[in-house]
Amino acid sequence: MPEVIVVDRNKPDPRAIARAVSVLLSGGLVAFPTETVYGLGALALEPRALARIFDAKGRPSHHPLIAHVTGIAQARTLIDPWTALADRLATTFWPGPLTLIGHRSSIVPSALTGGHSSVAVRAPSHPVAAALILAVGAPVAAPSANRYQAISPTSAAHVLTGLGNEVDLVLDGGSCAEGVESTVLDMTSDVPRILRPGPLSQRTLQKVAADVVLAQEVATDDELRASPGLDLRHYAPRAKLVVAPNATVAVELAKQVLMRDEERVALMLWDHHPDAMAHVVRTMPSRAAEYARDLYATLHDLDALSVEIIIAQAVPKESEWDAVRDRLARASADPSRLLS
Numbered sequence: 001m002p003e004v005i006v007v008d009r010n011k012p013d014p015r016a017i018a019r020a021v022s023v024l025l026s027g028g029l030v031a032f033p034t035e036t037v038y039g040l041g042a043l044a045l046e047p048r049a050l051a052r053i054f055d056a057k058g059r060p061s062h063h064p065l066i067a068h069v070t071g072i073a074q075a076r077t078l079i080d081p082w083t084a085l086a087d088r089l090a091t092t093f094w095p096g097p098l099t100l101i102g103h104r105s106s107i108v109p110s111a112l113t114g115g116h117s118s119v120a121v122r123a124p125s126h127p128v129a130a131a132l133i134l135a136v137g138a139p140v141a142a143p144s145a146n147r148y149q150a151i152s153p154t155s156a157a158h159v160l161t162g163l164g165n166e167v168d169l170v171l172d173g174g175s176c177a178e179g180v181e182s183t184v185l186d187m188t189s190d191v192p193r194i195l196r197p198g199p200l201s202q203r204t205l206q207k208v209a210a211d212v213v214l215a216q217e218v219a220t221d222d223e224l225r226a227s228p229g230l231d232l233r234h235y236a237p238r239a240k241l242v243v244a245p246n247a248t249v250a251v252e253l254a255k256q257v258l259m260r261d262e263e264r265v266a267l268m269l270w271d272h273h274p275d276a277m278a279h280v281v282r283t284m285p286s287r288a289a290e291y292a293r294d295l296y297a298t299l300h301d302l303d304a305l306s307v308e309i310i311i312a313q314a315v316p317k318e319s320e321w322d323a324v325r326d327r328l329a330r331a332s333a334d335p336s337r338l339l340s
């Protein structure tokens with residue numbers, strides 16, 4: 001198992017940060033907490049260190065990574081030109097869960113961007129992540145610290161279960177407050193478009209950039225397939241997950257699975273339902289931010305409990321629920337496969 005250092009999330013011990021810096025500078029991999037999910041960090045400008053990330057995750061090398069920076073000054077070394085739009089967004093939302101995609105500068109290695117001409121950059125607000133990037137003095141590439149297409153980790157234990165020996169050092173700063181990955185905004189298209197919904201909703205971004213759209217609503221299927229980060233199945237638990245339109249249908253489906261008596265079934269509801277019955281019943285928070293915070297931890301738990309089918313109640317259609325709705329859709333199986 002890798003070295004694990006427990007750190008105070010608000011006041012990380014400088015010795016722990018120094019240890020992590022030395023691992024990074026020698027080309028190693030450090031898993032660290034951010035406000036969204038745990039990241040698997042390596043030096044962003046060192047192709048050999050980046051190669052280790054792709055190996056550890058089993059991720060195809062054409063999938064671009066996010067460079068994590070201390071703020072606008074460092075971001076400007078990676079994104080060129082640094083536009084007025086980038087400046088407005090970063091000034092308002094950084095440090096925080098917003099990833100900005102712009103044209104890459106000449107110092108950005110192809111290995112970071114998967115060969116694309118654009119680069120993704122964000123300044124995380126988590127004190128441990130911020131301290132680490134500041135101390136290392138260079139951008140840190142960090143995808144979520146999970147195997148390719150598995151659920152992202154929101155605790156150090158999730159990282160150890162998923163990646164174990166692939167990591168050199170884990171900084172354990174407790175669980176992540178947001179619980180889902182950052183909002184990814186592509187600023188290289190005609191209008192800025194959200195490639196991945198996240199903690200900052202379209203409505204929130206529109207307060208600063210009124211024309212922000214959701215990529216899913218404007219792109220053709222071909223464009224979606226060509227765009228990294230928009231492949232449909234992603235973030236899946238081991239269990240087969242099905243989204244039911246409401247709690248009553250969810251409870252009814254669970255009953256049918258129970259009657260068949262073949263698989264262990266879980267219900268994930270955010271409404272109380274008097275007849276809810278399953279091997280495991282999880283009541284999720286009824287507010288979007290709290291549901292998001294608990295989502296991956298719940299899916300990790302249900303996998304650990306050897307649940308085979310998860311029936312989740314669909315979440316509201318409002319903008320603040322976009323990230324949760326997106327992750328449930330990506331994690332889900334075709335409903336027709338449930339009872340076949």
Ligand code: TXA
Pocket residue numbers: 034036037038039040063064065066097099101113116118119120124142143144145180181182184195196227228229230
């Ligand atoms: O919250 C987060 O963003 C976490 C924490 C660790 O910061 N990181 C994360 O990284 O989720 P990753 O690698 O799992 O997801 C990066 C996303 C992918 O959907 C990727 O396709 C997209 O960002 N992306 C990165 N560079 C891109 C580019 N140049 N063009 C389009 N999409 C890009």
Ligand code: MG
Pocket residue numbers: 143144152
């Ligand atoms: Mg990921």
